Amino acid sequence: EAGVAQSPRYKIIEKRQSVAFWCNPISGHATLYWYQQILGQGPKLLIQFQNNGVVDDSQLPKDRFSAERLKGVDSTLKIQPAKLEDSAVYLCASSLDGRYTDTQYFGPGTRLTVL
Amino acid sequence: DAKTTQPPSMDCAEGRAANLPCNHSTISGNEYVYWYRQIHSQGPQYIIHGLKNNETNEMASLIITEDRKSSTLILPHATLRDTAVYYCIVRATDKLIFGTGTRLQVFP
Numbered sequence: 629e630a631g632v633a634q635s636p637r638y639k640i641i642e643k644r645q646s647v648a649f650w651c652n653p654i655s656g657h658a659t660l661y662w663y664q665q666i667l668g669q670g671p672k673l674l675i676q677f678q679n680n681g682v683v684d685d686s687q688l689p690k691d692r693f694s695a696e697r698l699k700g701v702d703s704t705l706k707i708q709p710a711k712l713e714d715s716a717v718y719l720c721a722s723s724l725d726g727r728y729t730d731t732q733y734f735g736p737g738t739r740l741t742v743l
Numbered sequence: 744d745a746k747t748t749q750p751p752s753m754d755c756a757e758g759r760a761a762n763l764p765c766n767h768s769t770i771s772g773n774e775y776v777y778w779y780r781q782i783h784s785q786g787p788q789y790i791i792h793g794l795k796n797n798e799t800n801e802m803a804s805l806i807i808t809e810d811r812k813s814s815t816l817i818l819p820h821a822t823l824r825d826t827a828v829y830y831c832i833v834r835a836t837d838k839l840i841f842g843t844g845t846r847l848q849v850f851p
Contacts, residue, residue: 683837
């Protein structure tokens with residue numbers, strides 16, 4: 629079974645530029661999550677999708693971050709414009725249907741460096 | 744979700760059992776204890792979870808005290824590839840709330 633795929637693996641941009649990350653969840657998984665992991669900290673949830681609808685985006689800085697999951701499969705996370713403090717690893721995870729006993733499976737992450 | 748407390752770091756000799764403790768004194772009756780680990784430059788990986796009873800799978804064993812206020816993750820024969828950050832998470836919703844975990848270093 630293929631895991632969660634993410635691209636790119638690494639991205640370096642200047643502050644005020646825009647960037648987008650892509651995630652392809654495990655086939656058949658209805659729930660998709662984006663996390664932000666700052667160096668030395670645990671991952672923090674940014675947004676959760678159930679199929680193509682947003683379930684929770686309370687921690688998403690909506691003035692600069694946006695995410696979509698068209699057709700309920702792939703998802704993109706965008707930052708525009710980027711700030712220095714956005715330097716982090718962005719992790720995508722998926723689970724079968726979002727129940728609290730569901731296992732979340734994580735992708736390898738995208739490491740973003742903002743200069 | 745209840746808060747967890749883990750030691751920031753631990754060492755373990757290769758081939759020995761690694762016992763990683765977690766305190767969750769405010770856990771409530773419907774909250775599960777989950778363990779994930781994160782190997783360097785990878786995403787977190789699910790290890791095991793439990794509610795009241797001890798659990799074992801091919802990766803590890805989870806021992807939960809009778810009062811459920813603490814638990815221990817046991818890696819029975821640690822290898823160098825088990826070097827990682829281990830996260831103990833108490834969960835009653837579909838959210839995973841990660842702390843800073845325990846950095847386990849397995850040495851030869």
